[in-house]
Amino acid sequence: GENVEQHPSTLSVQEGDSAVIKCTYSDSASNYFPWYKQELGKRPQLIIDIRSNVGEKKDQRIAVTLNKTAKHFSLHITETQPEDSAVYFCAASSGGSNYKLTFGKGTLLTVNP
Amino acid sequence: NAGVTQTPKFRVLKTGQSMTLLCAQDMNHEYMYWYRQDPGMGLRLIHYSVGEGTTAKGEVPDGYNVSRLKKQNFLLGLESAAPSQTSVYFCASSGPSRVTEAFFGQGTRLTVV
Numbered sequence: 001g002e003n004v005e006q007h008p009s010t011l012s013v014q015e016g017d018s019a020v021i022k023c024t025y026s027d028s029a030s031n032y033f034p035w036y037k038q039e040l041g042k043r044p045q046l047i048i049d050i051r052s053n054v055g056e057k058k059d060q061r062i063a064v065t066l067n068k069t070a071k072h073f074s075l076h077i078t079e080t081q082p083e084d085s086a087v088y089f090c091a092a093s094s095g096g097s098n099y100k101l102t103f104g105k106g107t108l109l110t111v112n113p
Numbered sequence: 114n115a116g117v118t119q120t121p122k123f124r125v126l127k128t129g130q131s132m133t134l135l136c137a138q139d140m141n142h143e144y145m146y147w148y149r150q151d152p153g154m155g156l157r158l159i160h161y162s163v164g165e166g167t168t169a170k171g172e173v174p175d176g177y178n179v180s181r182l183k184k185q186n187f188l189l190g191l192e193s194a195a196p197s198q199t200s201v202y203f204c205a206s207s208g209p210s211r212v213t214e215a216f217f218g219q220g221t222r223l224t225v226v
Contacts, residue, residue, distance in 0.1 A: 001172070009153070034214065043203065043217040044156070089155060100171060101146065101207075101215055105155035 002027040004092050006104025013080050014112050021107045023090035024072040030092040033066060033073045034101075038087045047088075048075070080111045115139055119204050119218035126194040126225045134189040134221050136204030143208040145187040146171075146215065147179060149200040156203065162187055194225045 003026040013019050025033075034049035050057045050064045050073065057064050061080075066073040077084055087108050093101040120135045136145065143164050148156040158171030160179040168179045176198060178190045187206075191198060201222050207215040 006155075043219050045217070046214045049214065100158055100161050100169075101205075102158065102172075103148075103156040105153065 002030060002092055002100075002102040004090060004102050004104040006090050006107060008107060009105065010108045010110075012110045012112065015080060015082060017080055019075075019077045019080055019084070019109055019111075021075045021088055021090070021109070022072060023074070023092075023104050024070075025092040025102075026071065027092070028071065032093045033064070034091050035064060035075050036089045036091065036103075038089065038106075040086075044089060077109075080109075082111050082113050085109060085111045117204055117206055117216050117218040119202075119221050121221060122219065123222050124224070126191075126223065128194060128196060128225060130194050131190070131192050132194065132223075133191075134202055134204075134223075136187045136189070136206075136218055138185055138187075138206040138216070140206060140216065141184070141208070142206035142216075143184075144206060144215075145181065146205045146207075147177070147187065147189045148203045148205065149173065150203060150220075151200050159189065159202075194223075196225045199223060199225045 006023045031052035036044035037047045038044040048062050050066050061078045063076040087106045089106045090104045091101050117138045146161040147159040157173050162168050162181040165184040180188045201220050203220050204218040205215040207213050
């Protein structure tokens with residue numbers, strides 16, 4: 001089955017700096033890679049996603065890059081703000097008959113004012 | 114439009130007791146999932162369903178059973194609760210295609226004593 005590794009497990013940055021979180025996946029059939037943000041005590045919510053036919057996607061301060069050959073993808077947050085502090089999860093899924101979404105273990109991002 | 118709703122939000126069980134967690138979605142999604150979230154372990158898939166009347170095992174299915182008798186509902190059962198099942202449980206749904214955003218419920222915090 002699919003295995004998703006996520007690094008780092010914790011990340012602390014100063015407000016205004018950039019943050020990068022990296023994930024690798026094992027199943028070459030995976031073709032959908034979402035990123036979720038979970039604030040303390042809340043449910044995970046999608047912040048950005050990318051499909052395997054695209055190498056990069058950007059939405060304001062957030063961007064995701066995908067390297068299918070190396071089977072890794074990354075989340076980039078620029079100009080970080082205190083409200084970006086949360087746990088971020090990457091995930092991977094395939095569109096095969098046994099569709100399921102496999103998550104990484106999460107990264108706790110702390111943005112210090 | 115409520116999205117994904119979980120019942121109950123909190124529960125304390127004694128070892129050996131049984132209970133059912135209810136997940137309801139009003140978005141006409143085909144795919145539904147149950148995850149458990151434990152510190153440092155991310156979101157681990159317990160069981161999932163690709164349509165009404167279907168269920169499949171995820172990463173950590175032991176000790177749990179599920180049913181999807183109606184498209185909008187996905188039930189998670191614990192027949193004989195154990196302290197190792199103390200966790201936060203999240204239900205999610207997605208659709209109509211296989212590779213789209215998963216929407217999460219608000220979570221159920223279960224403590225088994």
